[in-house]
Structure formats: structure tokens, C-alpha cells
Amino acid sequence: MSNQPERSERYYNLYKENIRRISDKSSPYINSFRENAIAEFNKLGIPTKKNESYRYTNLDTFFNHEYKSYFMPTASDFKKAEEFRCDVTDLDAHGLVLLNGFYPTVNDKPRQLPGGIWIGSMTEAAGKFEDQIHKHYNKYINGNSDGLVHLNTAMASDGVFIYIPEGVVLNKPIQIINLVQSDEDIFCQHRSLIVAEKNSNATVIICDHTLSPNKFLTNGVTEIFVGENAHFEIIRVQNEHNNAGKITHTFMHQERNSFASSNNITLHGGLVRNSTHHFLGGEGAECNSYGLYLADKWQHVDNFVNVDHAFPNCTSNQLFKGVLDDMATGAFNGRIYVHRDAQGTVAYQKNNNILLTDDARMDTKPQLEIYADDVKCSHGATVGQLDDDALFYLQSRGINKREARLMLMFGFAHEVIQNIKVEALRDRMDNLVMQRLKGELSRCAFCMVKCG
Amino acid sequence: MPAWANLKIPAIDYQDIIFYAAPKQKASYDNIDDIDPELKKTFDKLGIPLEEQKHLSGVAVDAVMDSVSVKTTFRETLAESGIIFCSFSDAVKEYPDLVRRYMGTVVPYTDNFFASLNSAVFSDGSFCYIPKGVRCPMELSTYFRINSANTGQFERTLLVADEEAYVSYLEGCTAPMRDENQLHAAIVEIIAENNAEVKYSTVQNWYPGDKDGKGGIFNFVTKRGLCRGENSKISWTQIETGSAITWKYPSCILRGDNSTGEFYSVAVTNHYQQADTGTKMIHIGKNTKSTIVSKGISAGHGQNSYRGLVKVLKNATGARNFSQCDSLLLGNQCGAHTFPYIEVDNQTAIVEHEATTSKIGEDQIFYCNQRGISTQDAIGLIVNGYAREVINKLPMEFAVEAQKLLQISLEGSVG
Numbered sequence: 001m002s003n004q005p006e007r008s009e010r011y012y013n014l015y016k017e018n019i020r021r022i023s024d025k026s027s028p029y030i031n032s033f034r035e036n037a038i039a040e041f042n043k044l045g046i047p048t049k050k051n052e053s054y055r056y057t058n059l060d061t062f063f064n065h066e067y068k069s070y071f072m073p074t075a076s077d078f079k080k081a082e083e084f085r086c087d088v089t090d091l092d093a094h095g096l097v098l099l100n101g102f103y104p105t106v107n108d109k110p111r112q113l114p115g116g117i118w119i120g121s122m123t124e125a126a127g128k129f130e131d132q133i134h135k136h137y138n139k140y141i142n143g144n145s146d147g148l149v150h151l152n153t154a155m156a157s158d159g160v161f162i163y164i165p166e167g168v169v170l171n172k173p174i175q176i177i178n179l180v181q182s183d184e185d186i187f188c189q190h191r192s193l194i195v196a197e198k199n200s201n202a203t204v205i206i207c208d209h210t211l212s213p214n215k216f217l218t219n220g221v222t223e224i225f226v227g228e229n230a231h232f233e234i235i236r237v238q239n240e241h242n243n244a245g246k247i248t249h250t251f252m253h254q255e256r257n258s259f260a261s262s263n264n265i266t267l268h269g270g271l272v273r274n275s276t277h278h279f280l281g282g283e284g285a286e287c288n289s290y291g292l293y294l295a296d297k298w299q300h301v302d303n304f305v306n307v308d309h310a311f312p313n314c315t316s317n318q319l320f321k322g323v324l325d326d327m328a329t330g331a332f333n334g335r336i337y338v339h340r341d342a343q344g345t346v347a348y349q350k351n352n353n354i355l356l357t358d359d360a361r362m363d364t365k366p367q368l369e370i371y372a373d374d375v376k377c378s379h380g381a382t383v384g385q386l387d388d389d390a391l392f393y394l395q396s397r398g399i400n401k402r403e404a405r406l407m408l409m410f411g412f413a414h415e416v417i418q419n420i421k422v423e424a425l426r427d428r429m430d431n432l433v434m435q436r437l438k439g440e441l442s443r444c445a446f447c448m449v450k451c452g
Numbered sequence: 453m454p455a456w457a458n459l460k461i462p463a464i465d466y467q468d469i470i471f472y473a474a475p476k477q478k479a480s481y482d483n484i485d486d487i488d489p490e491l492k493k494t495f496d497k498l499g500i501p502l503e504e505q506k507h508l509s510g511v512a513v514d515a516v517m518d519s520v521s522v523k524t525t526f527r528e529t530l531a532e533s534g535i536i537f538c539s540f541s542d543a544v545k546e547y548p549d550l551v552r553r554y555m556g557t558v559v560p561y562t563d564n565f566f567a568s569l570n571s572a573v574f575s576d577g578s579f580c581y582i583p584k585g586v587r588c589p590m591e592l593s594t595y596f597r598i599n600s601a602n603t604g605q606f607e608r609t610l611l612v613a614d615e616e617a618y619v620s621y622l623e624g625c626t627a628p629m630r631d632e633n634q635l636h637a638a639i640v641e642i643i644a645e646n647n648a649e650v651k652y653s654t655v656q657n658w659y660p661g662d663k664d665g666k667g668g669i670f671n672f673v674t675k676r677g678l679c680r681g682e683n684s685k686i687s688w689t690q691i692e693t694g695s696a697i698t699w700k701y702p703s704c705i706l707r708g709d710n711s712t713g714e715f716y717s718v719a720v721t722n723h724y725q726q727a728d729t730g731t732k733m734i735h736i737g738k739n740t741k742s743t744i745v746s747k748g749i750s751a752g753h754g755q756n757s758y759r760g761l762v763k764v765l766k767n768a769t770g771a772r773n774f775s776q777c778d779s780l781l782l783g784n785q786c787g788a789h790t791f792p793y794i795e796v797d798n799q800t801a802i803v804e805h806e807a808t809t810s811k812i813g814e815d816q817i818f819y820c821n822q823r824g825i826s827t828q829d830a831i832g833l834i835v836n837g838y839a840r841e842v843i844n845k846l847p848m849e850f851a852v853e854a855q856k857l858l859q860i861s862l863e864g865s866v867g
Contacts, residue, residue, distance in 0.1 A: 340784075362795075364805075372784060383796040
């Protein structure tokens with residue numbers, strides 16, 4: 001609390017020192033938001049536990065740290081990133097790798113896919129897709145009271161831009177791999193925009209990894225526009241080391257009769273906070289928001305979900321499940337907001353948690369705010385442990401206790417995993433979850449660093 | 453002035469409130485018939501006339517009007533079993549040790565804005581002490597009334613149940629119709645020692661303001677019970693139909709092992725009423741249990757919020773909580789909100805929360821209409837069935853009144 005103003009001041013200084021470097025590479029349109037955003041950030045500061053939506057998450061250890069530099073990539077950095085191969089072997093996807101928030105420019109990969117789909121860096125897109133950027137960039141975070149979102153708008157210099165034109169159906173998912181690697185402690189921010197036009201159908205997978213044991217802090221914002229009748233799914237898999245802080249903000253704007261789903265799977269990470277904002281901005285829109293978090297040691301996972309029902313006859317469904325081991329702490333903050341005119345809303349929210357040790361802790365805050373009367377809204381939250389009866393049943397069938405516990409936990413987690421439509425990824429996830437529960441995934445798979 | 457609640461509170465000019473007002477006739481009454489007829493009439497209007505209560509069920513009543521306690525009935529009968537039931541001002545004079553020992557131990561004067569205000573200016577209230585092993589033979593109750601204009605009421609209730617004691621306590625309130633808002637900032641403290649049980653019921657019917665939201669009472673009350681001993685139990689039941697704004701969180705601190713906390717609530721907001729109410733269950737002792745059942749009904753332009761905290765501390769092994777919050781919406785201008793907080797720091801705890809929000813099904817109304825029941829009656833019927841779970845927890849005599857009150861509060865809410 002006491003060091004709050006200075007702390008925010010430090011990030012303001014970081015902005016002042018680097019803004020020239022950032023703006024030079026960025027487009028004037030994106031730059032035009034920076035000044036207001038930093039002013040807004042100065043007003044709001046870095047959230048503390050006094051902030052209601054950060055009530056259960058302490059950002060101090062990550063934000064009080066002195067980060068060495070504001071990362072600017074060089075060609076050799078990207079070479080390293082190119083060498084990274086995803087270990088979901090059967091996954092057939094349009095892959096691309098982001099290093100510390102920057103889109104690789106060295107290795108020219110096909111970015112123009114059949115049907116006019118375009119995947120590329122934000123900086124490049126600003127020239128090529130000027131009208132799209134003007135139409136969508138920074139449009140869906142309006143009125144957000146989170147200082148970190150504004151800090152991102154002010155300072156983020158690159159990220160991914162994906163454009164899926166009207167009526168295009170993508171047969172393979174797009175996979176974005178976010179790598180963080182540096183020999184110094186760094187703070188990085190990236191900003192992505194995904195535009196899925198009318199009647200399109202696409203799936204995006206985002207994988208977050210860390211490749212070196214330094215202390216990292218990532219603050220990423222993704223804006224997603226889902227057009228009329230479009231079908232869009234995003235799956236985020238987080239697997240970082242214990243010294244990494246990851247803060248993501250996802251803003252999803254949906255038009256009439258569209259369908260969108262988001263799935264946040266947090267397998268590993270020191271401090272993880274995912275905030276997902278669904279805005280149902282047209283009649284008949286439907287959204288699903290899923291999350292699974294498995295935490296141990298001193299890890300902290302916070303999921304913040306806001307579903308905004310602004311139009312009639314929309315449907316939403318939230319399911320978040322977590323298993324907390326050792327001294328891990330978890331937080332869930334979910335809100336369903338039904339506007340006055342949003343009659344015929346159906347909204348559901350569920351949060352289940354299992355605590356495995358005495359030192360694990362879970363705080364959950366499911367909320368309903370309803371201003372319309374013709375609605376069906378419900379929510380449920382539980383915190384408990386594995387069912388003794390179920391354990392006994394399995395043991396009485398000759399399954400030893402350890403195995404029985406694993407089976408029950410796996411079954412618990414599978415309820416979230418089963419919503420992944422990409423089969424190869426679903427199998428891989430089941431596998432990873434099993435490994436994680438067995439304690440074998442104490443470090444990121446495929447990572448050379450033994451940091452776990 | 454706290455701003456976190458989901459309420460729109462107009463600015464209160466604290467300089468403009470009369471902090472102390474006493475009824476004109478201050479003579480002491482030996483017999484209930486001696487009460488000022490005007491006063492008796494107002495009590496009769498509450499639907500629970502003192503006299504009737506006296507004849508039918510023998511309920512001991514302490515009546516607090518504006519800032520002074522005017523009448524305590526059955527004081528002598530109760531004294532025979534060692535029960536102290538009197539106004540706060542008498543208690544301070546006659547039992548200073550008891551007051552000193554318990555007052556402010558559950559709600560310290562630093563607790564929150566309104567608790568501080570109350571602690572600074574309170575003048576009277578009710579005091580009750582049930583000694584060891586005594587089961588209180590009758591229902592105790594307090595009636596609050598704000599009578600004079602421009603007054604604020606700041607009373608304080610202190611209820612102590614010593615080891616193995618049992619008491620059922622009822623609180624009711626009313627105020628006449630006035631155009632300006634009036635402030636009611638009370639404190640209720642309950643202490644339950646080993647094996648003691650306290651049942652505290654409230655039927656809150658302060659003047660809610662007129663159809664356009666003009667006038668009405670601001671009901672900003674701090675209520676908290678401490679289960680200090682083992683196996684103790686505190687149960688809150690509340691029927692909230694009145695007040696322009698209700699801000700109230702009757703809570704239980706479950707400190708003794710195996711202690712139990714309960715909270716049953718029905719809150720109705722009609723016209724322009726607002727309510728932000730709920731409970732806190734703090735599990736400290738081992739094997740502590742708590743149950744929360746909250747039923748919100750919103751009609752007209754009413755805004756109804758449930759805000760609750762279930763907190764399980766590290767050493768509260770075997771804690772168990774079940775919460776259920778349902779909201780019913782009547783009309784398309786009202787709102788129903790749920791803000792539960794669940795904080796669990798012990799792996800053996802089992803905490804469950806569920807909430808639903810919906811309106812009355814058209815098929816249900818149609819079914820009633822079909823059987824010759826008018827829509828207005830059908831809604832009354834359905835609302836009563838919906839609130840039954842909570843109303844059943846009230847002492848029998850009051851359950852009937854509460855049911856009627858619900859119906860009256862919702863009158864004209866169906867268009």
C-alpha cells in the first residue's frame with residue numbers, strides 16, 4: 001500500500017524512457033492512444049488488494065521487482081524462437097511463435113493463408129489492414145478500470161493480428177506460441193487483435209512458455225471481434241516456471257447469433273491472472289467460458305470472468321475448476337451482468353475447487369447482477385476435498401489409494417478438458433494434466449531449464 | 453460513509469439530524485393499559501398489538517420509541533427465573549458490571565462508519581441476560597419506533613446467553629410516513645457461551661417511502677453474534693419488508709468448537725426500495741457449521757442484493773457451510789444481485805454456495821388462474837411458498853404476521 005505511488009511512478013518512468021523507441025516502430029494510429037492511456041494509468045495505478053477485482057491477488061512480488069530492460073528483439077533472438085517446436089506432436093496447426101511479445105520478422109513464413117486469412121504482426125498489419133485496425137483496435141476495452149490494461153495500451157509495441165474474412169472456415173487451428181526467454185529479468189507486454197468476420201469459423205490456440213529461469217512478468221491484452229453468425233474458439237494453455245508472472249486480459253466482443261468459447265488451462269506458473277471479458281453485443285449470441293487451474297508450491301492462480309449480457313436472448317455458460325496443492329492459492333471472480341433490456345437471458349456459472357493440503361487456500365467470488373426480469377440465471381461454487389465415499393469405493397475395487405486419488409482428480413479436471421474440440425490437443429491436455437497431477441510436470445515440458 | 457455497497461444513497465446531512473428525542477409522556481407504566489392510547493394505537497397498527505401478545509402467548513416486550521425505552525413488560529416474571537430484560541439505560545444503572553463486561557466486545561466502536569456513529573450517540577436500547585442453565589420461558593421482543601420528525605434512531609441491543617441458556621428474541625420496528633428520509637443506525641450484539649442457543653428474529657417494517665421513492669427510513673444496522681463457547685448456536689431470521697434503503701449484515705463469529713451459525717432471510721424491495729443485505733460466517737473453531745438461506749424478492753423499481761462472506765480460517769478443521777440465495781423478480785424494472793465471497797483456508801472444509809435468479813413462471817400463474825385464483829392472489833401464493841423455508845423459522849405468532857406483511861408489501865406490484 002505504502003509504496004503504491006512510487007511503484008506506479010516507476011512504470012511511468014519506464015514509459016517515458018522507452019516511449020520514443022516504442023512509437024518509432026509502431027503505427028501512428030496505435031500511437032495515438034498512448035498518451036491518454038498513460039494518463040489513465042497514472043490515475044489508476046497498479047492494482048493493489050484494495051482494488052475489489054484484485055482483492056485476492058497480491059501483485060507486489062512481481063511489480064516491486066526491478067526489471068532490467070524493456071525488451072527489444074534482435075535477429076538472433078528470433079532464431080532461437082524458431083527452433084522451438086511444440087510438443088503436441090499430432091497437432092496440425094498454422095503455427096507461429098512470439099518472442100517476448102514480438103512477432104518474428106526474420107523467417108518469412110506464409111502469413112497469407114487460403115481464403116484471405118492473414119496472420120501477422122500488429123506493426124505490419126497497421127499498414128496493411130488500416131481500416132480493420134481503425135475499426136477494432138482499442139474498441140473493446142472501453143471503460144475498463146484496470147490500470148494494467150491502460151499500461152498495456154500505452155506501452156505494448158507488438159503482438160499478433162489475425163484476420164479471418166467473411167464466410168471463411170478454417171480447417172486447422174491457429175497456434176500462437178508465446179515464448180519468454182532472456183538472460184535478464186524482463187517485463188514484457190504484448191497486444192493482439194483477432195478479427196473474425198461474419199459467418200467465419202476459427203479456432204486459436206495460445207501456448208505460454210518460459211524458456212529461461214529469470215524472473216519474468218508479462219502483461220498481455222488480446223481483443224477479439226466475433227462477427228455475426230461467426231464461430232470462434234480460443235484455448236489458452238499456460239505452462240510457465242515458478243518465477244514467472246503472467247497477466248492476461250482478453251476482451252471478446254460478439255455480434256448477433258455468434259458463438260464464442262474461451263478455455264484457460266493453467267498448468268504451471270508462479271503468478272497467473274487471467275481476466276476474460278465477454279461482451280454479448282447482439283441478440284442470440286452465445287458464449288462459453290471455461291477454466292482449469294492446477295497449482296502447487298507457492299503458485300497463485302486468479303481467474304476473473306465478466307460476462308456482459310447487453311442484448312436479449314443470449315446464453316452464457318461458465319465452468320471453472322481448480323485443484324490446489326502445497327501452499328498454492330487460488331482465486332475466482334466471476335460476474336454475470338444482465339442489462340435492463342436483455343430479456344430472455346440464460347446464464348450459468350460454476351466454480352468447483354479441491355484443496356489438497358492444509359496450507360492451500362481458495363477464495364471465490366461468484367456474482368450475479370441482474371436488471372432484467374425474464375431471465376434464468378444461476379451460479380454455484382464449492383470448495384472441498386475428494387469425496388471419501390468415492391475413494392472408498394475405488395479402494396474396495398482393489399485400486400490403491402494413490403491411484404484412486406489420481407483417478408478422481410483426473411475425472412474432476414477432465415470436465416473442463418472435454419470441452420476442447422481439437423482432438424489432438426484434448427488428448428495432449430489429458431496427458432499433461434495426468435502428468436501434472438502425478439507431480440511429473442514440475443517444470444515445463446520440453447524446457448531445458450530445471451527451474452521447477 | 454462507505455461506498456462499496458450496491459446502493460444509491462443520497463447524501464446524509466449529519467448536522468441536520470436530531471440525535472436525541474423522547475416521547476412527551478415519560479411517566480412510568482405499571483400496567484399495559486396505562487400506556488398512552490396514541491402510542492398503543494401505533495403499536496396496534498404494527499399488527500402485533502402488545503395486549504394481544506400478552507394475552508395469547510405471554511411475550512415480554514421492551515418498547516423503544518425514538519431515543520428512549522418506554523415500556524418493558526413481564527420484567528418481574530422474568531426476574532423470577534433470574535433473567536434480566538430491561539432497557540439499556542436501566543441496565544447501565546443496575547448491572548454496570550455486566551454491561552461493562554460485554555458491551556463492545558462483538559462490535560467494537562471502530563468497526564465501521566455507522567457502528568462508530570451509533571457508539572458515539574446511542575442513548576438507549578434493550579439489554580438481556582439469560583443466566584446459566586436457564587431456558588427463557590417466553591419469547592422476548594423489542595419494538596422500535598421512530599416517532600418524531602427529523603430524528604435519527606440509534607439504539608443498541610445487547611443479548612447475552614450464559615452457559616446452557618436458551619432464548620428466542622424478536623425485534624420489530626415501524627415509523628410513520630414522512631417525506632424526508634430518516635436514519636436508523638443500530639447495533640445488535642449477541643454473545644453465546646458454552647452450549648447456549650440464541651434465536652434472533654427480525655420483522656423489519658420501517659416506512660419504505662412512497663410509490664415514487666420519496667421519504668423512508670435508511671436502515672443501516674450492524675448486527676453480529678459471537679459463538680464464544682463450545683456447542684453454542686446463534687440463529688438469525690429476518691423478514692425485511694420496509695426501509696427505503698437497507699444495509700444490514702447479521703453475522704456470526706463461530707469461535708467455539710462445534711458451534712453453529714444460521715441465517716435465514718427474506719428481503720422484499722418494492723417501488724424504489726433498495727436492499728443490500730446478507731451475512732458473514734466466520735469459522736474459527738473446529739467442526740463449526742453454518743447455513744445461509746436468503747430469499748430476495750424484487751418488484752417495481754426495487755434493487756435487492758445479497759452480499760455474504762463465508763470465511764474458513766486455518767484452524768477451523770471440519771468446517772461446513774451451505775449457502776443458498778434465491779432471487780425472484782417481479783416486473784422488468786427491478787434488479788436482483790448476488791455477491792457471495794468465499795474464503796477457504798482449510799482443506800477439510802466443505803463450502804457450498806448456490807444461487808438462482810428467475811421470475812415467476814407463466815405456467816404457474818396460468819395454473820392458478822385456471823383454478824379460479826386471481827393473478828394477484830396467485831402471486832401472493834407463490835411468493836409465500838417461495839419464502840416458506842424462512843418464515844417457518846419464525847416463532848409461530850409472528851409467522852402469520854410476516855406472511856401478511858409480505859402480501860401487503862407486494863400489493864400493486866403486479867401490473
